[in-house]
Amino acid sequence: MLRLCTLADIPDQDAKGFRTPLGEVIVVRRGVEVYCYLNSCPHIGIGLNFQPDVFMDLSQRYLLCANHGALFRIEDGYCVRGPCSGQSLKKMTLSVENGIIWLNT
Numbered sequence: 001m002l003r004l005c006t007l008a009d010i011p012d013q014d015a016k017g018f019r020t021p022l023g024e025v026i027v028v029r030r031g032v033e034v035y036c037y038l039n040s041c042p043h044i045g046i047g048l049n050f051q052p053d054v055f056m057d058l059s060q061r062y063l064l065c066a067n068h069g070a071l072f073r074i075e076d077g078y079c080v081r082g083p084c085s086g087q088s089l090k091k092m093t094l095s096v097e098n099g100i101i102w103l104n105t
Contacts, residue, residue, distance in 0.1 A: 001095065001102040007032065008099065015055040015063065017047075020103055025092050026055050026063065027101060028074050034101055036092040037077045041065045043084035048072075063089070 002020055010016045010029040017039055018025050024039040024047060039047045043065070049055050050066045057064040062071040062080070070082025077089030093104040 002105050004094075004101045004103055006099050007034070007096060007101060010034070010101075013056075013060045016053050017049065017055065018103075020105075022092070022103070022105060025103065026089075027094065028055070028063065030074060032096070034094055034096060035074055035077075036094045036103065037063070037072075037089035038092060040090065041067060041070065041084065042079065042087040042089065043068060043070060043082065 004018050012029055015026050015028040026037050026039045028035045041048055048065045055063050057071060064071060068083055070084050071080050072089055073080060077091055079085050079087050095102045
């Protein structure tokens, strides 16, 4: 397992990116729940963000691909709008122990 950060390091309803040996990942926080995806859009295979740690749409409800506006559900990475509709981000497995977020490698 690889230590990423503490739960408190990611603001509620927001996301943060991390470089790992498995590639760059996005961790999204919803209260005490966290979700993790490989930072690679299924449409063209590049990262979702242009700026560091800017992954969310304006409503903070979806992950946003800044390249072409695709929106992905937080809970399962499923694309609900955009050229990759029907596809999903690659889910990565996390563990949270004593407030520390771990990436399962």
